[in-house]
Amino acid sequence: MKQIAIVICNYNYERFLAEAIDSALAQDYPGTRVIVIDDGSTDGSRAILEQYGSRVSTVLKENGGQVSAYNLGVEIADTEYVIFLDSDDVLYPGAVTEVMRIFEEGDLAKVQFRLDVIDEAGNQTGAYVPNTEPPTDCGSLLRDGWLYPSPPASGNAYSVKALKAIFPVPEGGINRYGADFYAIYGAALVGPVASLTQSLGAYRVHHAATPSVSFANSEQIKKAPKAFKERWVTLREVAKDRLSIELPPTFHDFAHEKAYMGSSLYHATLRARWRWMFNDSSAYLHTIVANPFWGLKKKMGTLLLSCLCLVPYSPLSDFVVRYITNPLARRSTAGN
Template sequence: MNHVTVVICNYNYENYLATAIESALGQDYPATRVIVIDDGSTDGSRAIIETFGTRISSILKENGGQVSAYNHAIQVLETDYVIFLDSDDVLYPGAVSEVMRIFATGDWVKVQFRLDVMDGTGASTGAYVPHVDPPADCGKLLLGGWLYPSPPASGNAYSVSALRRIFPVPEAGINRYGADFYAIYGVALVGRVAAVRKSLGGYRVHNAGGATVSFANSEQLNKAPEAVNLRWAILRDIARARLQVELAPTFHDFALEKTRFCSSVYRATLQTRWRWMLRDSGHYLHTIVANPFWSLKKKLGTLVLSSLCLVPYSPLSDFVVRYIANPLARRRAVGR
């Protein structure tokens, strides 16, 4: 039986950490190990880690950011497979068994699975991510600059040998965070990716009211484009140096382009919305029209919704932006 490690990277999430650890320890796959890496927490996280005793392995390090935690974990792992579980997320009891069953069916470097979206209390919102599954050969599209649909960090299981062809990655500055970017997209340059079409865990969104354009828990809207562009440039360097693979100079990703879309037109004047659509929407529209992962129906629907941002009635425009940007806003609209 192949062994797998669930690595929980934590920084100041004392309110959620015990739940994440319990979910990892509660896996029905017997060859599951649990490592908790605390990245210099200043709250009560380390006291919580101590309560689990020898049931887990712990690494207590100085604060260096998520990339530093991933680099350290990948260096010390002794199993062939790993799941990086964010300390505010959870795995369902059969998650590891399911991904290991998939790994056994082929030469996969990554098995990804859906995550149910939870609110800050851990209650289900009825939404899940991602909504689109990638093709097994998503690495070919990645070479052309298309970032394939993937769940957040906690929804991915990896071959450790594949990760070690990408990591370690630089840790300084703005690149302290976003380690899952290199794991998710880097391993797809090494081999094939499989997708489980059901939820095997929960993804906690702390602002889960659905009333804003914000969905992810990490970068702010105005910082995300700069951060992701830097990560792509670093991944290009890694791919060239370690894999002898040349990535495209730029990339296409609807998730990033809708961030630019939202920051430009949300709560903006009618004149500003029209100006952006006429002058600056080219990349946004391209990631819709040329998207290799979307059906024609989804492309047309997104284009029609986006066009509603040009109506004079600003409450409708703002609702449409929230609907496009935040899956929780869609659930809320359907429930009315």
């Protein structure tokens, strides 16, 4: 039987850690190993880890950031497959069994699955990620610069062999965080990606109750686009040096561009909104019109919504910006 490791990278998430570990231990696939890498936590995380004894393999390290934890996790993983589970997320029972069933069907670099979005208290919000299913050959589109739709870190299972072709990646600076960027897109350069449409876990969004254009947990909306650009530079270097793949200088990604759009238009004056449309919207519009993952209906709908961001009634235009940028805004509307 092939083996899989669930590697939980934790830093100061004492209040969520046990739930993540319990969800990993509850998997019914016999060849599952649970590893927790604690990245120098200063809260009560390590006391919680002691309670699990030999049921989990615990690695205690000095704080170095998420990339350093991933580098170590890939290095010590002695299984064929691995899931990197964020310590504030959970896997549903049977998730590993379903993932391994797909891995058995072909030589895949990654199997991704949908994650339900939960709030800080663990309540279902009604949203899920991702909302678009990518093709199996994500690598060919990635070579043209298109970042394919993927769930966050916890919604991905990898071939360890594929990750070892990418990791370790440089640590420090912008690379203290965002390790899943290199795993998600690096794996697609190594081999095919399969996508499951059912939810096999839950992704916790903090501050979900606050109306906002920000959806990501780890970085502010104004910082995330810049971080993505810098990580793309690093991924290009890794791809060239280790895989002999020449990636284009720039990438295309609607999630990235809508973050720029949201930070530019939210609570902006009407004049500033129109100035953005005429001077700065070309990359945003390109990721809609030329998007290889979307059908015509979704493209037309997104373009129409984008036009509503320019109406002179600011409560409506701000609502539309939130609706485009944050999936939670869509679900709250649907429930009203």
